[in-house]
Amino acid sequence: MKRNKTWGGLNAIFMLLLMLNQAQAGVIFGIGATFPKQVYQEWGKQYKAETGSALAYFAQGSGKGIEAILAGKADFGASDKPLIFEELEKSKLMQFPALIGGVVPVVNIKKIGDGQLQLDGVILADIYLGKIRRWNDQAIVALNPGLALPDEAIDVMHRSDSSGSTFVLTDYLSKVSSEWKTTMGAATAVAWKVGEGVDGGDNLAKKIGNTPNSIGYLDPSVVQQRHLTFVKMRNRDGKYVSPNQASFAAAAKNAEWSASNGFNQSLTDQIGSESWPLATATYIIISRSPAEASGTEEALKYFDWTFRKGNLIAQDLGFVLIPPEAMQSVRDSWKMQIKDRAGRPLWK
Template sequence: MTMFRMTLIAGAVLAAGAVQAAEVTTINGAGATFPYPIYAKWAEAYNKETGVKLNYQSIGSGGGVKQIIAKTVDFGASDDALSPEKLAEHGMTQFPAVMGAVVPVVNLAGIEANQLKMDQEVLADIYLGKITKWNDPKIAALNPGVALPDKLISVVRRSDGSGTTAVFTNYLAKISPEWKEKVGEGKAVNWPVGMGGKGNEGVASYVKQIDGAIGYVESAYAKQNKLATVQMKNKAGNYVSVSSKSTAAAAASADWKGATDFYLWLTDAPGADAWPIANQTNILVYKEPNDCARTEAVLKFFDWSWKHGAKMAEELEYVPLPKELVEQVEASWKANIKCEGVAAIIK
């Protein structure tokens, strides 16, 4: 699947005194494909109130980080949070935009959404290439009564530098010592098996086309493409289905106040109902931007989206930031983002 450019339409609510921001007619961003569906929804609604365009390139988290470092966009978007050290190196700050879930999806004749169960060992062994057929005894043991075909498993993974991959491999590294030792984690890894698709869109497309395929995508892509999601065994030992509720249960365990620069992971979270492969997606901006008006426009877009777009997020099975976290994020803006020594205008 070739790279494509996605243009989102958005508008800005201008605060009193934000004279420079009134001149901004287009905000440019690039990065994660994970949050694209909700950014598109937010932007469409935002535009109906005002009229600034958000030109967002859904190119993957790795590309988004590269573009914000190169200062070719107003913000970068990455599911893989940058460490405080990396942020300091480039004079940037980051904040969570929304929380979501990565979910394994399958294409098997007769298998419906959430009918198939997987535990930590089975998922890791499939991506390690140790389980190669759908009727493997380990899969069959978890799914009594389910007609599993004697068919090879076609493993699909990302081909690009991907925050979704960072979340997925972070989870696999937590639950499988063998994965941690042999493969590790990150936006890009040396995959033992599988074919690569570009973006969540590419993985979803391959899984939809290939009988016997398994892949991993952000849950909104599974929903939009009508892909069969699987139930996963979580840290508490319970099988759960992906949903905004189970993602929220994972997010509830996060210690945001104790996380420097909002640097933390939600994978393999405790909790009876927690979805095990959840995480936040992050926005990257400069602490001392070259163009303050453009950065202020970015902040206002997210401020508006959090206050007016919670229902839209939930409809796509994302989890909006709780009010307390929004307040914490906006306090960090005032403390960290300066325009000629003055805190950026967000109200």
């Protein structure tokens, strides 16, 4: 019932926007990940100012984004967890990376500021496994000599909804912790052993900000806007790095973007002394044969514009664009794969 009510509400919004927009340029409808929400919406404002076409993006989480495009409820779905090639083929979908960012562990500990607390993947996994329960645990102290850590219980926070950010976190923890891989695995939703679940990234940010001695994970734009305290993470090369555009780009440096597997590329735990270990690409998913071709065509124009003019907005919000060569490969895939019901390409 809850899912039906959700879609009912979204359908009502869509119909209202469609009626209001009949005499104007088209509205592009997108549903999905909260991770890139700020960027997509800021891009949408500038795109409308330049072209007259509007973007209506509903940040419902990656799971809802995949559901939406499968059900034909949107012009595009957005997900931080890419679909595998078999899923794309089965549902006649294509996907491409739109942005590169990173999931950021954050804490709310009195008198500890940005980057002062240092963690590694094993300790982060043990916190979320409930094996490390206090901030002055010897394992944390050993990584932070001289830092005054409180003798307080760790208040663990996580997403309760299906979330691409959760997938990135759990994908990373599965690579660095054999216990995590065996008992928890990588998924958009897992059976958490400890902690409090919160629905949505914005709500999670508010909860962390209001809860002393808490830890959670968020997207960089929310961390920046909420003035939350980020954690430095030790990467695969043993270096402690901060979450920023340079460390996200470093993690993506050696990625091999290929249309043959739907541009599916994991960026967690990448090599490189400057690489952020929880880096990720966030993806757009589009029908290869949409019922409403005009909406899909407008969506392609919007994303082409973001590739050409969206870099400054992306950087201001803590993200970076995909490499230029990947952009061209994406455009080539649009031309080859996305067609109207008569078989005509929607991108030329």
